[in-house]
Amino acid sequence: MMRAIWLIVRKDVTVEVRSRELAYTTLFFAVSCVLVFAFSLVQEGRAAEGVGAGVLWMAIMFAGNLALGRTFERERQSETLRALMLVPAPRPAVYLGKLAAIVVLLAITEAVLVPLVAFLFQAQLLAHPFWLASVVIAGTLGFAAVGTLFAAMLVRARSRDVLLPVLLYPITVPVLIAGVRGTVAIAQPEFDADIVRFWLMLLVAFDVVFITLALWTFEPVMTD
Amino acid sequence: MTSVDFDEVSAEDVSRHFGRRRAVSRMSFLASRGMILGLLGPNGAGKSTLLAMLATLLRPSSGVIRYGALRVSDGAALRARIGVLGHDLFLYPELTARENLSFFAGLYGIADSEGQARAALERAGLDTRGNDPVSSFSRGMRQRVALERALIHDPRLALLDEPFTGLDDASTEALLGRLRRLRDGGAIVILATHDLDLAEGLLDHALFLRDGRIVETMAAPDRLRSTYRSVIGLSSQTR
Numbered sequence: 001m002m003r004a005i006w007l008i009v010r011k012d013v014t015v016e017v018r019s020r021e022l023a024y025t026t027l028f029f030a031v032s033c034v035l036v037f038a039f040s041l042v043q044e045g046r047a048a049e050g051v052g053a054g055v056l057w058m059a060i061m062f063a064g065n066l067a068l069g070r071t072f073e074r075e076r077q078s079e080t081l082r083a084l085m086l087v088p089a090p091r092p093a094v095y096l097g098k099l100a101a102i103v104v105l106l107a108i109t110e111a112v113l114v115p116l117v118a119f120l121f122q123a124q125l126l127a128h129p130f131w132l133a134s135v136v137i138a139g140t141l142g143f144a145a146v147g148t149l150f151a152a153m154l155v156r157a158r159s160r161d162v163l164l165p166v167l168l169y170p171i172t173v174p175v176l177i178a179g180v181r182g183t184v185a186i187a188q189p190e191f192d193a194d195i196v197r198f199w200l201m202l203l204v205a206f207d208v209v210f211i212t213l214a215l216w217t218f219e220p221v222m223t224d
Numbered sequence: 225m226t227s228v229d230f231d232e233v234s235a236e237d238v239s240r241h242f243g244r245r246r247a248v249s250r251m252s253f254l255a256s257r258g259m260i261l262g263l264l265g266p267n268g269a270g271k272s273t274l275l276a277m278l279a280t281l282l283r284p285s286s287g288v289i290r291y292g293a294l295r296v297s298d299g300a301a302l303r304a305r306i307g308v309l310g311h312d313l314f315l316y317p318e319l320t321a322r323e324n325l326s327f328f329a330g331l332y333g334i335a336d337s338e339g340q341a342r343a344a345l346e347r348a349g350l351d352t353r354g355n356d357p358v359s360s361f362s363r364g365m366r367q368r369v370a371l372e373r374a375l376i377h378d379p380r381l382a383l384l385d386e387p388f389t390g391l392d393d394a395s396t397e398a399l400l401g402r403l404r405r406l407r408d409g410g411a412i413v414i415l416a417t418h419d420l421d422l423a424e425g426l427l428d429h430a431l432f433l434r435d436g437r438i439v440e441t442m443a444a445p446d447r448l449r450s451t452y453r454s455v456i457g458l459s460s461q462t463r
Contacts, residue, residue, distance in 0.1 A: 007330045011316065011323075018318040018357070074316075082281060083314035083373075087331040088304035223283060 004089035008097025009104065015074065016105060022067050026109045030063040034113065038120040045122060052123030053183035056113060057176055060136075061143060063109050064102075065165050068147040071102055072155045081155055091219040099141075099148045099211075106140050123187045131186050131196050138203035139179035143172050145210040153221050178202045228301045230292025232256040233278065233381055233412055238287035240273050247273040249436040250287070255412050255429070257380070260403060262423050263416040264452060265433030271416035272311060274433075275383045278414065279308045291381070304332065307379030309387055313370035317359035321350055321369045324358060325376060332377035344372035349398065363390035371399065375406070382406055384415040388422055400426060420448045432456060 016022050037055045041047050075081035084094045114132065118125040125132055150167050154160040182199030185192065233255045240248040248270040255261045263271040276282040277289060280296050280303060288295070294302050308314075315324050325344045329337035345354045348368040358366055367390045375382060387403075388396055403426060406413055417423050423430070424446065432440040432455045440455040442448075 003333075004331055007327060011319070011327050014323065015316060015318045078315055078317065079310060079312035080314050080316055082310065082312075083308075083328070084331075085281060086279060086303055086306070086308055087328070088300040088333060089331055090300055223281075 001090055001093045004087070004093040005097040005100060008084070008094065009101045012071065012098070012101030013104060022070055022105055023108060025070065026063040026067045026106070027112060029066055030059040030109055030113055031116065033059045033062060034116055034120065042121060047121045047123075050180075050184040050187075052117050052121030052125065053180050053187060055121065056117045056125070056183060057139070057179045059113055059117075060106070060110060060140065060179075061169070061172070061176060063113075064106055064140070064143050064147060065168060067102060067105055067109075068144070068151040068168075069161060069164055071098070071105075072151040072160075076155045081152070085222055091222060092215045095148060095152070095214060095218040098152065099144055099214075102144045102148055103137075103140055106144065107137070110136055110140065124189065125183065125187050128186050128191060128196075131193070131200070132183070135179060135182040135186065135196070135200055135203065138200060138207055139175050139182075142175040142203055142206040142210055143168075145207060145214055146171050149214040149218060149221075152218070175203065175206050178206065228294060228298065229305060229380055230294055232292055233414070234290045235274075235278075236288045236290070238274075238277065238284045238289060240270075240277060240282060241285045246436050248277070248284075251431075251433075251436075251438050252287075253431055253438065253441070255414055257410045257412055258407055259428045260407050260413040260415065260426055262427040262430040263414065263433055264418075264420065264423065264430055264448070264456075266456060268435075269433035270436040271433055272385055273436075275308070275310075275385050275414065275416055278381070279306060279383050281308075304377065305380040307374040307377065307382045309371055309374040309382075309384045311385045311389075313366050314373060315358045315366060315370055318357060320355050320357050321345060321348075321361070322354040324369060325373055328373050329376050334377060340376055344376050345369075347402070348372045349395075364392055364395055367391055368395060368399075371402070375402075380411060382411055382413045382415075384413065386417055387415055388417060388419050396422065420452055424448045 034055055041051050085091065114125055117123060147168050150164055154163050157163060178199045182196055182203065185195040185199060236252050238248060238251045239246065251274060263274060265271055273282065277284050291302055322341050322345060325341035326337045329340040334340050345351045350365060350368060358369060371387060387399060391399060403413055428444060430442045430448065431438050432452065434456055440451065442451060
């Protein structure tokens with residue numbers, strides 16, 4: 001199972017390195033989004049408290065939706081998702097491989113977004129890098145866990161581009177709230193680790209629930 | 225994963241509906257080791273749906289498909305013995321032919337996936353183009369890579385949907401030879417094709433399909449074209 005997951009992640013990263021399609025589209029979109037908000041919300045070099053965190057997570061979610069749709073569009077074009085369904089690896093391994101690849105690709109976008117938001121919004125995001133990385137990764141994982149399942153389910157739906165955000169955003173609202181609140185807590189001048197830990201644990205709990213449900217449902221929903 | 229095997233594939237009263245549309249209706253047949261079974265019929269006859277059910281990609285709405293003593297519920301262990309060449313080629317255009325083959329060999333649990341990919345490229349006659357991306361290949365070359373991808377794990381059951389598409393004469397001859405060798409090696413080959421000229425002399429058994437039903441079966445079929453015309457109808461398009 002671990003080998004299958006590794007092979008799928010390596011394949012997705014190789015495809016992305018060759019095409020750079022996701023990196024360009026998600027980065028361009030996310031950076032544009034951050035810039036637009038910076039122009040409107042930053043006055044005299046400062047933004048209201050917590051705005052940076054909100055903008056960061058909004059950019060991550062929008063870019064994530066774009067990345068999810070595109071990743072599975074690739075699998076649809078040559079029907080390679082069917083080929084993945086045919087291999088003797090357990091089907092949850094296919095899900096976990098795709099999930100891990102999307103998290104890796106989104107992490108690259110986030111590595112650009114976080115310093116950009118910290119700079120433009122004068123937010124102290126990088127004061128506690130360990131906590132920030134934990135919250136961002138846990139939030140991304142929760143968002144991608146639901147998104148990977150839905151994107152795979154919708155791969156043959158005609159209106160998949162419309163349906164994906166319609167299904168994805170309402171279900172991942174808890175992730176968005178916990179991610180934003182956790183990031184706001186990290187950026188506070190008086191850092192309180194207990195508050196950050198609370199939001200981080202909440203994100204981890206969402207991750208566990210979402211991934212468990214997705215592993216449980218992936219095989220039946222992908223068989224027909 | 226447990227190593228499993230089977231000697232025959234059987235469909236018993238298998239049907240598949242998509243909403244109100246009946247794609248496959250009460251089909252029954254048996255295919256044994258060392259047999260090439262042809263599915264012949266016009267577009268929309270149910271060939272691809274039947275292949276998808278045999279490949280475990282679709283569940284029958286009713287009826288049972290058995291793989292010897294195995295059922296679809298045997299999951300991964302059963303899939304390890306099935307190879308599928310679809311109408312779409314199941315290849316990543318951004319990856320090279322070698323990377324595609326090595327990737328799938330790895331997923332099928334082959335230890336030396338690089339070596340297997342190299343051997344498959346030689347069989348496809350593409351060993352000098354192995355490091356080129358599949359997107360730069362012609363349809364025929366992609367078809368040859370896709371066939372090797374489908375057979376890379378030496379499956380007991382090979383399901384081939386229009387395997388002759390896009391092949392030139394030399395590649396077609398090579399494919400015919402490959403299919404005969406598969407049969408001689410004890411594989412069960414089930415192929416859907418419109419190419420009756422190529423199918424003639426290759427098939428051990430033929431099923432003629434129309435509107436999701438088997439309308440005629442032939443053992444050791446010859447004169448496929450005239451039989452096809454009489455059972456399917458003159459209006460159907462065949463090459």
